[in-house]
Amino acid sequence: MKKTFCVTLALIFTLALSACGKTDAPAPAVSGSTPSDTPVVSVPNAGSQPGQSPSSCTFDPALFGGKLQSCAYAGNGTLFVLADKLYLYDTGTSSVLATAEAPLRDFEAQAIDGGYVLSGMGDSGMMAYIYDSSLSLKKEIAVNELLQGDFVVSETGGAAASTDGKKLAFAALGGLYLYDLESGSLTTLLDVAQNAGTASISISMLNGAAFAQNNSQIVFFGSGSSIPAADGEEDFSIHGSVAVDGSSLKLTKPSGYEMEEMQSSVSRLFFPQAFTQADGTLLWVDRATGSANTLSFSASDEGKDGVYVSEQGNYVATAVLDGSLTVRVYDVASGELAATEVIENSDPAYFYRIPRIYLLDGAKTAVVVLGGSIDELDTLVSVFEF
Numbered sequence: 001m002k003k004t005f006c007v008t009l010a011l012i013f014t015l016a017l018s019a020c021g022k023t024d025a026p027a028p029a030v031s032g033s034t035p036s037d038t039p040v041v042s043v044p045n046a047g048s049q050p051g052q053s054p055s056s057c058t059f060d061p062a063l064f065g066g067k068l069q070s071c072a073y074a075g076n077g078t079l080f081v082l083a084d085k086l087y088l089y090d091t092g093t094s095s096v097l098a099t100a101e102a103p104l105r106d107f108e109a110q111a112i113d114g115g116y117v118l119s120g121m122g123d124s125g126m127m128a129y130i131y132d133s134s135l136s137l138k139k140e141i142a143v144n145e146l147l148q149g150d151f152v153v154s155e156t157g158g159a160a161a162s163t164d165g166k167k168l169a170f171a172a173l174g175g176l177y178l179y180d181l182e183s184g185s186l187t188t189l190l191d192v193a194q195n196a197g198t199a200s201i202s203i204s205m206l207n208g209a210a211f212a213q214n215n216s217q218i219v220f221f222g223s224g225s226s227i228p229a230a231d232g233e234e235d236f237s238i239h240g241s242v243a244v245d246g247s248s249l250k251l252t253k254p255s256g257y258e259m260e261e262m263q264s265s266v267s268r269l270f271f272p273q274a275f276t277q278a279d280g281t282l283l284w285v286d287r288a289t290g291s292a293n294t295l296s297f298s299a300s301d302e303g304k305d306g307v308y309v310s311e312q313g314n315y316v317a318t319a320v321l322d323g324s325l326t327v328r329v330y331d332v333a334s335g336e337l338a339a340t341e342v343i344e345n346s347d348p349a350y351f352y353r354i355p356r357i358y359l360l361d362g363a364k365t366a367v368v369v370l371g372g373s374i375d376e377l378d379t380l381v382s383v384f385e386f
Helices: 143-147
Strands: 002-005 029-033 070-075 078-082 086-090 093-101 109-111 115-122 124-131 138-143 159-160 167-171 175-181 186-191 200-213 217-226 236-243 251-252 268-271 281-286 292-296 307-309 316-322 325-331 337-344 356-360 363-369 381-384
Touching: 002 086, 029 281, 070 109, 070 356, 070 363, 109 159, 115 159, 115 316, 124 143, 124 159, 138 143, 138 325, 143 167, 159 200, 167 217, 175 200, 175 217, 307 356, 325 363, 337 363, 337 381
Parallel strands: 002 337
Antiparallel strands: 029 381, 070 078, 078 086, 086 093, 109 115, 115 124, 124 138, 159 167, 167 175, 175 186, 200 217, 217 236, 236 251, 268 281, 281 292, 307 316, 316 325, 325 337, 356 363, 363 381
């Protein structure tokens, strides 16, 4: 087992540049109040080009001003980095491709044809921002105003974009909606008040949605109840799919599995369990075929401290917090454990909250961000290969 030590700022300035490779002790970086607070983590691969999935990774927090808070996948080995502003960063060339004012403190990002969709909770509820490839803002949507009386309450998966950038889907309290960005039309695909469901399951609530099967289907998750109602039965977790024309509704009740969120990748959709119910398994759905599968972790309670999927969906990481951070990376196709990394620091406050972990498939590199959501701490960034 390798160990990565999150050292103090004074020690970091003595470190030389290091590549994003598998070493015995890769040196993490600190993102403080100014760009000069953060040293370079690694040197870039000169052969990488923007737009390609790079075979190596460079993460240089010194390129970002202010406190580094979080990242999000932007496609082909690029990341959105949220700091004093929003940065579009290429990990293969260690270069900032574009910047913009940060629209939200926390957000999800989806790459679409010719640009990006960022969504998250703002002061007036769920917001969606449409950008072109240079991060010029093209459209801003106040989702709850658009739904006129219904509300998106889930920050994770509450808003989803089709890969062609023509449609948005919203999973709201009252149902599932499809919004056509070109025509401005809004269609209700599932109406909870009208007893949406199948012959055996009634939908009670929707918590997240994503496009699948070449944008022809929308996969969603939430809660439901049995038809006919069973005495003493509480609502249970469900996942399902429906065609974009509202037909072909399918619902599934995973036995004994309580879903907390839906995480999207290019090829797969993942449904981590509620942390109180984590049993060391992870449900996932193939985005192309709709087939459901299960990944088993090394320990029976693994997953309660965070589950993180890679950009393409080929890998999953788990966090285990116990005075330090243990990161385990799994190959989804084979189910095998690909790597285990331990990250330590003398300040236990870094391990009071779950980390942010980003897995880059092409480079087989993990970027771990600790303390990004804690204002009183400098952000620690650790990078390792798996």
